[in-house]
Amino acid sequence: MSTIPNHNQYKNIGIAGLGAIGSAVMHALTSEDGINEMQLECISDPYTQNHFDVDNVSFEELAERCDLIIECLPADVVPDLAKIVFKAGKDILFISSAALLIDPQILKNLHRSESRAYLPSGALCGLDGVVGMREMGITSSTITSTKPPKGFAGAPYVIENDIGLDAITEKTQIFEGDAYDAAKGFPANVNVAATLSLAGIPAHQTRVEIWADPKAKGNTHEITVKSNYSTLVSRIENLPDPANIKSSSLAAQSIVATLRNMGSKLAIY
Ligand SMILES: NC(=O)c1ccc[n+]([C@@H]2O[C@H](COP(=O)([O-])OP(=O)(O)OC[C@H]3O[C@@H](n4cnc5c(N)ncnc54)[C@H](O)[C@@H]3O)[C@@H](O)[C@H]2O)c1
Structure with missing residues (x-):
């Protein structure tokens, strides 16, 4: 049979x-x-x-x-x-x-x-292209994450730097650095930056920008990854998961x- x-x-x-x-x-x-x-x-x-x-x-x-x-x-x-x-x-x-x-x-x-x-793609998109580009050699990799200010509540970086999330009235950059420091400073908020670095180039070469935007309805992640032959730009807009506003259903x-x-x-x- x-x-x-x-x-x-x-x-x-x-x-x-x-x-x-x-x-x-x-x-x-x-x-x-x-x-x-x-x-x-x-x-x-x-x-x-x-x-x-x-x-x-x-x-x-x-x-x-x-x-x-x-x-x-x-x-x-x-x-x-x-x-x-x-x-x-x-x-x-x-x-x-x-x-x-x-x-x-x-x-x-x-x-x-x-x-x-x-390691699934999580709340990010475009990783299929990133792993393909890794085979050719990635020359730069950047992620910009934007969330409503309350999405960063409790993050070690916010606490250590005494960032008043409630006082943010317009779109404000609250962090710029590499994926290592982003992971340590925002362990529950920007897993996407860690995933991007693990898929692409080392964490200390992966640039991360984090923005708090009171007008944002959800969590937006935009990546720009370059190799000698390709430039990938990808953007995902996720509404917060109703069960945990720091997460996305995706x-x-x-x-x-x-x-x-x-x-x-x-x-x-
Ligand atoms: N990769 C991504 O793109 C991505 C996106 C969103 C969230 N995340 C991460 O996924 C993880 C889960 O997110 P979530 O929204 O489900 O979080 P959550 O807070 O809703 O759930 C975490 C669960 O872990 C349980 N827990 C805590 N300590 C435990 C222990 N010692 N043993 C067993 N269980 C324990 C809690 O009781 C809770 O039920 C978080 O680390 C989050 O940062 C990753």
Whole structure:
């Protein structure tokens, strides 16, 4: 009897962090259509107020029971999860890309482990072109992110520099620097800058501008990437995710699309 080959290598999926993004991914996995033949095996989030009809376990148990773990955590929790997942030799999808710049040990440990990591495009667009241009040699890479001022509330850079977000009445640049400093200063706000640098040229060469605009209805990210043969300009305007104004719904759906691609006969990148 002939069987149709299943292109999806992952069966048991775990989600770490059941906030705005983790919940949306869980919804897609458990919806009637599901994603390929993936099963939501268990989740890990000791702080969630919601009751889910699935085991809520420790990171250790998550790594033991699942063959792919979807990370949807605050950036500062990511190193703990990564350590446990790599030790178990399981694969992981990171959405908190800023964490990979803030703690470079994560990528060092990944390369020493048997694990494989996936980095979806998140709230950004145009990464397909960036990775293609990387093959030719990128000469410059810049991202400009604009959000309403309250989207930056709580960011370490805002607190350290005593930036009064409420007092901003017109579009104002609040940061200019490289992707390392952007990740450290805005770990929950500009993962897109980290993703761009990981896809393109090193973080210290990736230029980042951050603007607070009281008139902005959502989060806009514009990238300009140059090589000797191509210039890529891409802009995405995302409305804030109602479940977390610092996030965009597109970020969760980029995870769902990545999971779907893993099992698709026609995988599009
Ligand atoms: N790559 C991108 O483009 C992109 C876009 C948006 C957001 N993000 C990042 O994705 C991550 C998730 O975003 P979100 O909007 O879902 O955040 P969220 O705050 O809504 O959810 C985070 C969840 O993690 C849980 N959590 C906290 N500490 C934990 C721990 N020790 N163990 C297990 N769970 C824990 C919280 O209870 C919460 O439910 C954030 O780091 C965010 O910055 C990335």
